[in-house]
Amino acid sequence: MIDPIFLAEAAINGIMLGGILALLALGLNLIFGVIDIVWIAYVDLVMVCMYVLYFLVQVYGWPFWLGALATVAFGAVLGVGVHLLIISPILASPPVNQLLATGGLLFFLQSFATFLWTTDHKSVRFALPSWELGGIFFPATRLIPFAISIVAVIGLYVFLTRTYMGTAIRAVSQDREAMALMGASPQRIYLVTSAVGGLMAGLAGALLTFQYSVHPFFGNQFGPLTFMICVLGGLGNMVGAFVASFVMSEIISVAGVVWSTEMGYVIAFVVFIVMMFVRPAGILTRRQ
Amino acid sequence: MSAGRWAGAALVALLAAGPFLPLGGMREYVLHVMVQIFVWSFIGGAWALMGRFRLVSLGHGAFLGLGAYTATLLWNFYGLTPWLGGVAAVVLTAVVAVVVAYPCSRFQVVGHYFALVTLAVGEVVRLLIIAERNWTGGSLGVSLKPAGRDSLFAMQFADKRVFYYAGLVLWLLGLWVWLRVDRSMARSAMEAIGEDETAAASVGIHVTRFKIGITVLSASLTAVGGVAYAQYISYVNPDTLAGIGVSLRIVFAVVLGGMYSLLGPTVGTALTIALAEYLRIVFGLRFIGMAETIYGLLLILFIIFLPAGIYGSLRDLVLRLWNPPARAAAKA
Numbered sequence: 001m002i003d004p005i006f007l008a009e010a011a012i013n014g015i016m017l018g019g020i021l022a023l024l025a026l027g028l029n030l031i032f033g034v035i036d037i038v039w040i041a042y043v044d045l046v047m048v049c050m051y052v053l054y055f056l057v058q059v060y061g062w063p064f065w066l067g068a069l070a071t072v073a074f075g076a077v078l079g080v081g082v083h084l085l086i087i088s089p090i091l092a093s094p095p096v097n098q099l100l101a102t103g104g105l106l107f108f109l110q111s112f113a114t115f116l117w118t119t120d121h122k123s124v125r126f127a128l129p130s131w132e133l134g135g136i137f138f139p140a141t142r143l144i145p146f147a148i149s150i151v152a153v154i155g156l157y158v159f160l161t162r163t164y165m166g167t168a169i170r171a172v173s174q175d176r177e178a179m180a181l182m183g184a185s186p187q188r189i190y191l192v193t194s195a196v197g198g199l200m201a202g203l204a205g206a207l208l209t210f211q212y213s214v215h216p217f218f219g220n221q222f223g224p225l226t227f228m229i230c231v232l233g234g235l236g237n238m239v240g241a242f243v244a245s246f247v248m249s250e251i252i253s254v255a256g257v258v259w260s261t262e263m264g265y266v267i268a269f270v271v272f273i274v275m276m277f278v279r280p281a282g283i284l285t286r287r288q
Numbered sequence: 289m290s291a292g293r294w295a296g297a298a299l300v301a302l303l304a305a306g307p308f309l310p311l312g313g314m315r316e317y318v319l320h321v322m323v324q325i326f327v328w329s330f331i332g333g334a335w336a337l338m339g340r341f342r343l344v345s346l347g348h349g350a351f352l353g354l355g356a357y358t359a360t361l362l363w364n365f366y367g368l369t370p371w372l373g374g375v376a377a378v379v380l381t382a383v384v385a386v387v388v389a390y391p392c393s394r395f396q397v398v399g400h401y402f403a404l405v406t407l408a409v410g411e412v413v414r415l416l417i418i419a420e421r422n423w424t425g426g427s428l429g430v431s432l433k434p435a436g437r438d439s440l441f442a443m444q445f446a447d448k449r450v451f452y453y454a455g456l457v458l459w460l461l462g463l464w465v466w467l468r469v470d471r472s473m474a475r476s477a478m479e480a481i482g483e484d485e486t487a488a489a490s491v492g493i494h495v496t497r498f499k500i501g502i503t504v505l506s507a508s509l510t511a512v513g514g515v516a517y518a519q520y521i522s523y524v525n526p527d528t529l530a531g532i533g534v535s536l537r538i539v540f541a542v543v544l545g546g547m548y549s550l551l552g553p554t555v556g557t558a559l560t561i562a563l564a565e566y567l568r569i570v571f572g573l574r575f576i577g578m579a580e581t582i583y584g585l586l587l588i589l590f591i592i593f594l595p596a597g598i599y600g601s602l603r604d605l606v607l608r609l610w611n612p613p614a615r616a617a618a619k620a
Contacts, residue, residue, distance in 0.1 A: 038400055089592045095399050096344045100543055101591040103346075103536050108584025114577030216577075220532060224411045227404050262419035269408045269415070276405055277391040 006257055009136050014253030016142040018246035019149040020207055024222060025229040025241040026156060027200030032230055033173040033237075034193040037087055037098045041106035042201060043226055044219035045082070048109060049075045049205030051214055054122045064124070072202040079198015080191060087194070088187075106219065113216035123213035145207035152203055153242065159196070160238070169193055225252075225265070228272040248272075303456055307449045319448040321565055325558045326455030327517050330462040332542045332553035334509035337469060338502055339539070339547045342398070342482035345503075346535050347388075347406030348510050350413040353530025354381045355511025356518035357417060357424060363442070364433045365423070370443040374515040378508045384409075385507035386500060393499040396485060407532060414531030429525030432518065443519045451520050458516055459554070462509065466550055469505075478502060540587050546597025555599040 028042045039045075049071050056067035086105060090098055128140035160166035172179045172189050180186055212218070229248050233240030248268050256264030311318055335348050358377035362368040368376075388409055391397070397405055417424045424430060435442035438450075445451065469475055477498050480488040489495050518524050528534060537560075545556025560583060567579040594601045 038404070086588055086592070093591070093595065094342070096339075096342060096403075097591045097595055099344065099346075099400065099403055100539060101588050103539065104584045104587030104591065106584070107536065107540065107580055107587060111577040111580030111584060115575060115581055118576075224407055224532060228408055231401065231404050260419055262415045266412055266415045266419065269412045273388075273405060273408050273412075276397060276401070277395055 002258060005135050007254065010254045010257040011250065012136060012138075013142065014250040015246065016146045017253060018249035019146040019153075020204060021222075021225065021229060021249050022153055022242050022245035023149045023200055023204045023207070024226045025233065025245050026153060026238060027197045027204065028226055029230045029233070029238065029241045030156075030169075030193055030200070031197040034169055035083075035087065035091075035190050036176075037091075037095075038102065038227065039082070039105075039197075040099060040102040040223070040227075041082075041109055041219070042197075043221075043223040044106050044109040045075065045078055045198065045201045046205040046208065046222070047113065047214060047216065047218040048078065049202045050209050050212075050218065051113065051117060051122070053206055053209050054124055054214055057124050058122070068206040071206045072199055075202020075205065076195045076199040079194040079196070079201065082198070083191060083194035088190070106223075110216050110219065117216065119215055119217075121213040121215045124209050126210065141210040145210045149204075149207055152200070156196070156200070157238070165189075165192055225268070228269065232272055232275055300460070304453075307452055316448060319452050321561060323448065323451045323455045323520055325554075325561050326452075326459040327513055327520065328538075328541065328561065329554040329557040330455075330458050330516070331510055331513035332538055332545075332557050333462040333466055334506050334513060335538050336542050336547040336553050337466065337506040337509070339542060341478040341502065343499070343503065344399075344403045344539070345406040345506075346403045346532065346539065347408070347410030347413075348507075348538050349530040349532070349535035350406075350410040351381045351385065351507040351510040352514040352517075352534060352538075353413050353417060353524075353526065354384060355514030356524045356529045357514075358511075359515040360430065360432055360518050360524050361423065364430065369441050370515060370519055371441075374512065377515055378511045381511035382504045382508050385504045389500045389503035390496070393496045398485070407535070410531055410535045414526050417526040417530060424526070427526055429523055429528075432522035432524075434522070444522065454516070455520075458512070463550060463554075465505070465509065469502075470550070474498060474501065540583060542597075544583075544586065544590055544597060546600025546603075548596065549600045549603060552597050552599045556597060559598065 024043065024046065028039060031037065031039055031042075052074050053067050053071040056062045056070060057064050062070070082105065086101055087098070090101055093101075126141060128144070130137050130139040132138070158166075160170055168179070168184050168189055169192065171182075171184070172186055172193075176186060179189075208214075225248060229244045230241055232248070233242070233244035248271075251268045251271060252264040254264075255267045259267075306322065307315070307319060331348070331352065335345065338345055355374075355377040358380055359370045359373035362373040362376060363370055388406065392402055392405060418427050421427075432444070435444045438445045438447070477488070477493045480491070480493055481495050481498060485495055514529060517529070541556040541560045542553045543556065544559060545554065546552030563582065564579040567575065567582070571578060590597065596604065
């Protein structure tokens with residue numbers, strides 16, 4: 001029998017992981033909902049951002065906060081670059097081709113990272129405290145990223161609901177043609193969306209650096225999970241994606257302790273597949 | 289098309305004579321590369337059976353891994369000949385394909401959603417193989433128990449020529465299946481379904497039956513390819529035979545060559561393998577990852593500029609140059 005304290009710790013770790021997954025899922029979901037393209041390589045962009053932060057802090061000796069800010073800005077630039085170079089020429093192509101083009105980007109990023117930086121794991125070292133409460137440990141390397149990601153999610157929510165640009169973005173995700181008729185330029189909105197999506201990737205990269213070391217295939221660890229959270233929550237449905245992040249992270253974390261790490265992921269993916277079938281209306285409402 | 293038929297016959301004759309051409313010390317190596325091209329072209333062709341009808345699966349690694357591991361483990365633990373093990377692998381894979389395809393077509397999971405569901409299936413198989421490490425060897429993979437000598441029973445041969453001819457036959461079999469599908473009613477039905485499911489159903493096409501049928505066919509052939517590859521390499525590994533990596537690799541080779549034409553998958557696979565081998569020889573171990581970097585770039589460029597793939601686009605160009613009036617008439 002497993003000690004309940006382990007289960008409690010696993011549940012809390014699940015919540016912490018969920019915060020970062022939510023960040024990833026919301027960034028991808030925003031792009032998905034507005035531009036209607038799955039960036040298969042989204043988490044590989046996060047991987048690149050993590051490398052940037054590693055080099056800035058660990059190699060060039062920047063202070064962490066400055067490196068993190070630079071990484072977030074770099075993420076936004078990366079998002080715009082991906083949109084201009086890859087997505088905008090194929091906006092009118094069949095969805096299959098769009099999927100495969102970003103799949104090509106995944107190949108490119110993973111193997112170019114292997115080529116440039118080898119497959120060694122690289123990590124930024126931290127000396128941060130850990131607190132104990134009732135036998136459960138709360139390390140700062142988990143608490144800080146969780147807190148920042150929640151603030152970022154709230155920030156995204158405020159941006160989307162309270163600003164003119166955010167309203168325009170939501171309008172485009174509801175009806176592309178009508179929005180163009182209203183005089184808003186979808187191209188500009190796509191650019192802003194890609195920048196915000198990239199910015200979320202940069203932030204997620206900076207926060208993941210607290211707990212994970214980076215290697216070229218980092219994206220494979222979180223990529224499939226992130227797509228599944230987006231689909232599970234409903235495309236373009238931010239609240240759904242937010243909830244789905246915590247559901248998935250709890251499954252992975254708790255099943256990982258009870259059974260094994262791989263089985264945690266297996267159960268999460270099976271839940272995803274089953275949910276696709278039993279709740280098609282809740283999940284597939286936005287499909288044309 | 290008789291010119292095309294002659295070219296095809298000449299190509300097959302050349303390939304059949306291949307192992308007897310004077311290649312000197314390079315022979316073993318050339319045979320090795322050719323076997324890989326045959327097997328992966330066969331697998332790519334199997335994927336294209338679905339892909340050309342807009343059923344884009346990003347989880348064919350699942351079927352490949354199931355096939356390879358089922359036959360390998362049955363041989364290693366029970367001494368069951370891979371001939372029967374292969375049958376078991378195909379049956380198991382077909383069952384899994386039905387389990388995936390039935391709900392997908394029942395609930396109209398298409399496009400992005402289908403790709404993501406199949407991607408999840410591929411990851412599930414990869415992770416299950418890793419999790420059951422006691423008998424699958426986990427992420428280290430597992431070697432085929434050697435039979436000790438050449439054995440048809442164990443499907444193990446020291447001479448690469450045996451695998452060469454087996455690969456050639458497999459590849460031709462794949463092309464034959466592709467042609468049969470291409471010329472059947474099922475093709476028209478599947479194309480209609482790919483365009484618009486509701487409209488297809490309204491003219492009496494049994495959407496679910498056709499979709500499950502093509503998925504099972506594609507998955508079974510992929511499993512056969514997995515068994516063949518495992519027998520040739522005599523080593524299986526979850527990362528090279530299951531999961532998102534190999535799934536994307538299959539898709540990539542096919543798209544590079546062109547998924548709407550008979551030889552597209554073969555051309556794409558041959559090009560990617562040749563490129564990888566070339567870069568490996570030229571740069572050795574210094575530039576690890578360079579080959580895939582170039583693949584990735586090419587894939588992006590192809591999707592943007594040549595969506596019909598290399599072979600598809602070249603063929604269209606040749607056809608246009610050869611008989612422009614016929615084409616113009618067809619268009620009119």
